[in-house]
Amino acid sequence: MAGGVTYPRSKVTLDLGDGTPVVVDASSWSVQRALSGSNIPGQVRAASGVGTTDGSVSFAVDDNRTPWQAGPFLPGGKAAIDAAADAGLALSPIARLLVSKLGLPGALTPERNATLTENLGALRGNVTLPVTLATTSYFGDVAATDAAWPIVQAAALGGYHVDPSPVASCVAALSLRGSYAAEVGSTYGVVSAGRWGTAADGCVIPLSATSVWVSTTQPVDSPLYVTQAISPLTSTNWADFILQGELGTITVSGTGTTLTVSARLNSLPITNVGGTGSVTVPAGAARVQTQVLWTSTQIQVRVRFDGGAWSSYVTVTTGVTFSIAPVTMIRTSLPGMQLHTADDPAIWSARTAIVPATGSVLSAVLPGTPQSSWSLIGDVAESVFGAAWIDEAGVLRFVTKESLRGMVARGADIIADTDLADLPADIGLDDVADRVQVSYQPPDLQTSTTGSITVWEATDAVQVGAGKTVTIYADLDGAADQLAPWLPVWTTSPPAAQQSRWAAATSRDGGGTQPADTALAVSATLVSPNRVRIRITNTTSSTLWTVDGNGNPTLTLRANVYATAGEAITISAGAPADTAVNPLSVDLGSWVQDADVAQGLLAWLAAMTSQPLPTLSDVDIVPDPTIRQGDVRVLRDPHHTGLVSKVLVTGVNTSYSSTDLLNQSLTLVVLGVLNWDVARWLTPARTNTQAAGLATAALGAATTNSQAAAWFAKGAIA
């Protein structure tokens, strides 16, 4: 590019209906990407909400294919567009879309055209998220869910996966992507500080030391596989799982680039017999798989990465023949864990969604109205002021509000003199607010230690024949955990307001003598947090009805934890309501449940709307196919407009034609300088005194605070 001469090229791959994408001879194409939102003002919305992409392609066919001859000519196939700015540069993805319409401009021409739309696929399908409830962690904290979890769930239901979906032979799956709930199997215990962070690969993971036990009863006389994602938070002690059986323990742990495997027998008569081996983790490895062969006389363990070659075995031989014992529990602190019994290539399927932690902690996800996955993702994204889109390479990407404000690594600078054809900008008052209020809806979470929270009461009497068992299902309005055991209503120790209660009578109207305390055996099991299965067994020799002495249906289910939809809370900043000229109100709904998070969002919204922010639309730039939506760059135009600022790429239009070649225009949002930028600039960490000294040295002793602040702001993006 030094001489300003480039030879761009592009590659367009289309599936014209036969299921096989082929490279077509394209004469032109264009792709438009933009972010949109609905409930927040334009200058904020410009950087949050849901991304939309569409495009078009004109191409020629050799076989004169039409809808009526020469093979398939049907929409619905996939389309891929790649481009490179110059000879010798690798092609960069521009878009992965869906052919929504195919056309032929005329009967005699070999030209065909295709209209491309976002490949939402199954994301259009309606989903209802499973109800989840914060669990109490080992430390007594509430191990809450991150709002990333509903995004991960909705994306997976729509075919975009952070981790592969459970394979056919999966017996336990725990993704740890914002929730401690197991996808397959059940979570046994959580040892965690209950917070969520973002790994180096951009995906949500448990922050700090976390381990979750999943109970399983898998026999181990055949190979077992444990596959996990390598999402290191730090380079040390990043990998960890323990597979525990009655006979012993398999431990896999990572430090730096070394993965250590150890197997140890703990059961009598042989104790503390163990073996250890280690392997080096290949750079860039995404997933690690451990194979455990646990027989009656020995344990063999080996590992591999991303479906590559196996390591050698770590073998522990006991010399004593044990009867086969099941694996009872597996503990993991690495995300994306699956315990499966067969080698399955699907476990290596590539990641198609990147979802970082949102920072919004949810104590309960309550039953919601069914909506499409994509709409749900958009709702969550807007509520936490993030954005979601399907990126250039076809990966569903959620971006946090921090990233949208530029708290990410920056790409190369954009220099107006050499990179831009022009720099049109506008700045308006439309989106400025002098008062900002946000409302959010924390659930009403009740806890108890005595089983005194009533979560359901029967409205109908249940008739149970002599010696029979009847199963009924209770649908709760909210989500419950730790169900209280059942006692008859007439037992007063513990008091009648505690524990689940039943009453029984030998006639429907409540007549007859009071049955024995053991007349009914009642048990309740959580099918899901808002659905309970109640089994009632009549141990007597006569028919019983679950009514009290007056014939009123009496089955009362109580629990220690119960969450129901709470009232909305509104907080505000800026001018008082009665004097505000241009107030702004945003409903964050139930995707924000924490007061601190809501305050943070309010402050962010107030900062974004306190003054008009310029936006730059249709900025024609020297085409660079490596520029991506969501990129943060520094735009420098010291000679013409004086603009030197961080900018966020919120829209990208890229087009190619055989005559005009590659063209690109961007929509940019000018970002303010954050303390984060200043701190990064002043790294290695300087004290306040040292920083003040720097400013004084540069500006002189009479420097005011505002002058120093401006100097820091300028320096931070210098």
Place this chain on the structure above:
Amino acid sequence: MSGTWARLGPLGNLLELPDVQAGRETEHARAVSTFPTLGGRVRVQYGPRAPRTWTTSNTWLTPDQAAYLTACAQGAVAGDLYLYTQDAARTNLLRPHLAAPGSAGDTALGDVSASSVTVPGIGPMRGVASAAAAGAWSETIPVLPGVAYTLSCWAAAAASMSAGTTVLQWQTVNAAGVYLAQGGVATSAAGAVARAVTTFTPGAIAVGVQLRVAAGAGRTISALRLTEGPPPDASWVQGVGAGQVAVDDPGITLQAIWDDQIRSDYSWTIREVG
């Protein structure tokens, strides 16, 4: 083929065209796009290929002399048309993207190499990178049966290549595209930069030749040249090329009608395609 400027027709049926007036024009249509920046700098993008258009004219031709070209123009001749010009046969029968593979990022012969090949008279030239496996066969270049051709190229490698290293391969094909004969183009002397040359004579039913980069990673191949007979020296001449074309309907100006003859002026436009 003395006396005629070109042959035209499907592979295996290249017929001589009538002589044309001097001053035949060749036009190149390479896409170009300029982008002036705020700072006054101009950036230019060029398209990967420059399809050519030849405009020729004949005066006082009889209808039967123009019959073949007219048949080609109206689509009466079956098969894809190829143009084989006399100037290409003497300079370089390879089209520009095959004669200088990798130019403008063209990948018809393989991936563009990060290295270049130093060619006499040109200096460093872009080229394509060889790989452990042989590349894919190129499009078919029309050749005449029984005529001796010389095929050459230049190759460069990080370390010295021994003499006799095969860097390029050719194969002749018949009208059905079926392979007939094959050969390699080997370096004639040892060195990190070397010219490779070979000669071959297509058999009686051969209609075209295809090329590919020979197996063996680490080499950069460029400056290909295919001529009738040996070229005058080892230097490279840009691709003039024999390739697929389309013929526009002619412009006809009737000049005279006698009892036994009709004479007209014809103007032809022949376009490079593919």
